Amino acid sequence: MTLLDAPAYNASRARLIRNIGIGAAIAVVLLAIGTWWFWDWPEEHRINNFMSTVETGDLEKAYAMWNADPGWKQHPDKYSAYDFGRFQKDWGAASDYGVIKSHQVLMAKTVGNGVVIGLTVNGGKTPLFLRVQHKTHEIGFSPVELYYGP
16 A cells, blocks of 8 residues: 555444534533533632531531631630621621521622622612622622623
8 A cells, every 4th residue: 555545435434523522512512501500609608608608507607608717716816807796796696687598699700819699688678788709609799780681
C-alpha cells in the first residue's frame, strides 16, 4: 500500500464517528445549560438552611451559619460589628418580621464575589435581600437589591 492509496470506505465506522460527535455536542450543551441553571444553588441552599434554622428558633446555630464559624463563641470579639445581641434583635421574635415561620427564595444572582438572594419572610410583600460570599460562605445583608417583577 502506497501513501496515496485510500482505505476502503466503511459506512458503519463513519456513522459511529458522526453519532459520537453529535452526542458529545449535545452533552456539552446540556452541561453548559445545567451549569448556568444551578450556578447559585449552593448559596441558595445555604440561605434555605439558615432560614430553616431561624424558623426553628435556634438563633445560636443560625448566628454560626451567618458568620460561617461554628466556634464563634470562642472569639465573640471578632464579630463585635454585628454581635449576637444585635443578631437576636434582627432575627428573633422582636424583629420586624415577628416570629419567623416561613420563607421563600424568589431569586438569586451572582453580583461581584458573592450571590445576592431575594426572599420573602412570613409571606411579606417586600423581599429581603441577603448576600452570601463565595469563598467564606458568610451571610450578610445585601447592599444591592435586585428587581423582582410580579
